[in-house]
Amino acid sequence: MADTGDFLDSFPESPIPTHTLTQLERSDRIRTAIPLVTEEHGGKELSRRVVIQTDAVAVVAAYSDNETESHPAGWRIVHRVDGAGRDPDAVFEEAMVAGQGERSLIEPPADEA
Numbered sequence: 023m024a025d026t027g028d029f030l031d032s033f034p035e036s037p038i039p040t041h042t043l044t045q046l047e048r049s050d051r052i053r054t055a056i057p058l059v060t061e062e063h064g065g066k067e068l069s070r071r072v073v074i075q076t077d078a079v080a081v082v083a084a085y086s087d088n089e090t091e092s093h094p095a096g097w098r099i100v101h102r103v104d105g106a107g108r109d110p111d112a113v114f115e116e117a118m119v120a121g122q123g124e125r126s127l128i129e130p131p132a133d134e135a
Contacts, residue, residue, distance in 0.1 A: 033097045037068035037085050058121045073117050079105050080117035
């Protein structure tokens with residue numbers, strides 16, 4: 023699970039259903055699996071950007087359907103935090119900050135933006 027290539031191989035070739043992340047968290051190997059960016063599609067909530075944490079690593083993965091020369095369409099790791107020998111809460115916090123980027127996780131109302 024610590025190898026990011028193998029990790030992404032298990033993801034679908036589309037945004038991942040949010041309920042799948044909940045199921046991943048039930049695994050003994052997964053500490054956290056949460057959506058950062060979701061969208062509604064056909065009555066399902068789909069995640070396009072996620073944070074997944076194990077004991078060894080936390081990754082921010084993002085799905086894009088825009089193919090470029092350097093990045094094919096699909097899932098890719100946009101940030102990786104090594105968790106070996108580190109406090110899991112600190113690893114999670116670093117991954118969340120990286121996953122959030124310049125955006126707030128809670129968008130202000132349009133009249134405050």
